Amino acid sequence: MSIRCxxxxxxxxxxxxxxxxxxxxxxxxxxxxxxxxxGCVGQLLSLQQHDTTSLNFSQLLGFESDxxxxxxxxxxxxxxxxxxxxxxxSSQSLLQDCxxxxxxxxxxxxxxxxxxxxxxxxxxxxxxxxxxIHLEPVSKGLEDRRALLTTLDQTVQSLKQQQEQQQQFxxxxxxxxxxxxxxxxxxxxxxxxxxxxSIPSTFIPPKQSxxxxxxxxxxxxxxxxxxxxxxxxxxxxxxxxxxxxxxQFIRGCNGKILTIQYLKELAFKLGKIxxxxx
Numbered sequence: 411m412s413i414r415c416x417x418x419x420x421x422x423x424x425x426x427x428x429x430x431x432x433x434x435x436x437x438x439x440x441x442x443x444x445x446x447x448x449g450c451v452g453q454l455l456s457l458q459q460h461d462t463t464s465l466n467f468s469q470l471l472g473f474e475s476d477x478x479x480x481x482x483x484x485x486x487x488x489x490x491x492x493x494x495x496x497x498x499x500s501s502q503s504l505l506q507d508c509x510x511x512x513x514x515x516x517x518x519x520x521x522x523x524x525x526x527x528x529x530x531x532x533x534x535x536x537x538x539x540x541x542x543i544h545l546e547p548v549s550k551g552l553e554d555r556r557a558l559l560t561t562l563d564q565t566v567q568s569l570k571q572q573q574e575q576q577q578q579f580x581x582x583x584x585x586x587x588x589x590x591x592x593x594x595x596x597x598x599x600x601x602x603x604x605x606x607x608s609i610p611s612t613f614i615p616p617k618q619s620x621x622x623x624x625x626x627x628x629x630x631x632x633x634x635x636x637x638x639x640x641x642x643x644x645x646x647x648x649x650x651x652x653x654x655x656x657x658q659f660i661r662g663c664n665g666k667i668l669t670i671q672y673l674k675e676l677a678f679k680l681g682k683i684x685x686x687x688x
Contacts, residue, residue, distance in 0.1 A: 414680055415540040415582045416530065416569065418562055419470070421463060421501070422546055422590035423555055424656070434655060437556055439563040441570075442654040445585070449641030450649040452664025453596070454586070454672050455620055455630035461592045463504050466636075467544070469669040470586070474623075483512035490673070491682040494536055498529050499544040514538075521545055523564040530569070539680060550590060559654075582642050582679055586672075589634040596635060596660060620666050630668055638672060640664065642679060 457474060458465050468474070472489060473481045487493060497515040499505050508515040514536070518525055530541055545562070548554040566583060573581055620630050637659045649663030677683045 412537045413530065413539065413541055413581055415584065415676055417540065417542045417584040417586065417676070418566070419542060419544045420546075420558060420562060420585070420587045421466070421544055422550070423558060423587050424589045424594070425550060425555075425591075426589070426594055432552060433555060434559075437559060439559055439654055441563045441567040442559070442585075443652075445566060445583075445641050446639055446651050446654050446658060448648070449639055449651075450664050451651045451659045451662025452638045452640070453635035453660075453662070453666045454638050454669040455632065455635055455666055456592070456669050457623070457628060457630055459592065459631055461588075461634070463501055463544075463546075464507050466588065466669070467504060467508075470542075470672060472670055472673045474670060481511055483514075486513075490677045493677060493680065493682050494539045496534065496538045496541050497544065498526065498541060500546050501544060504544060521548075521558065521561055523561055523568055526561070526565050527568055527572075531572075540676070580642075582676065584676065585639040586636050587639075588636045592631065592634045594634040596633070618666075620668055623668060623670065628668075635666065636669060637662075638664070 456466070456469060458469070468481045471481065471486055473485075483495070486495065495513065497504075497508050497513050498518055499508075499515060500518055500521050502517060505515050505517045514534070516529060518529060526543065530543070545558060547558050562585070566585075569581065569583060621627060639659075650661040651658040674683060678685045
């Protein structure tokens with residue numbers, strides 16, 4: 411398998427920030443729990459005040475929006491030194507949108523571990539270095555969201571086992587999960603609240619990296635961030651997140667970055683572009 415990076419995007423798996431016991435209790439997702447425990451978590455902030463799958467996908471690829479028709483497979487490859495990408499999606503609308511822009515895209519109707527692995531491992535004419543797997547719950551119902559998490563757990567486990575059996579170079583596995591609406595407020599941890607309260611009122615803190623894009627000031631949306639989970643030895647900085655739960659995600663040490671900057675971190679690890687950020 412020539413694929414060096416697999417990105418799972420669970421689109422709309424979260425409905426609101428609250429006690430997530432109804433979503434996760436009794437769910438057998440030990441692989442995801444370990445993935446979080448061994449890795450670190452960050453938050454991705456959108457430059458858009460509203461959400462569509464197409465807009466979020468464009469930002470994940472590193473483009474501000476697709477309204478100016480700049481997002482094509484050719485412009486993507488120009489941006490990331492000829493990085494080859496394949497999209498696997500459960501969304502008919504995203505499939506059509508990406509096909510018109512020249513991306514190699516495939517629709518999966520029956521989302522299960524076996525079919526996803528078959529698509530990931532399918533021989534292609536062009537060498538594929540990165541695969542993005544975009545999955546939506548069949549409905550907003552609790553059981554459909556739980557089923558999707560179980561499928562993710564099984565697929566990540568199978569990918570890791572496959573990698574060990576084939577004794578090949580490491581494939582970077584990444585997980586991004588998002589809310590189904592743009593207006594969910596995510597709280598600070600007690601430590602983060604305490605840190606804010608200890609700052610003297612006379613002190614003006616420096617601008618954060620999320621307040622600039624291409625050297626110009628921006629105002630990213632602070633609600634409904636995507637959670638990005640990394641577990642890439644030796645790159646990953648271990649944090650205090652211990653399991654696959656919302657109250658653990660907000661403890662992540664990777665802080666906040668703009669969604670539009672996210673893929674730069676992955677492309678750097680693949681040797682495609684210079685390192686982004688510190």
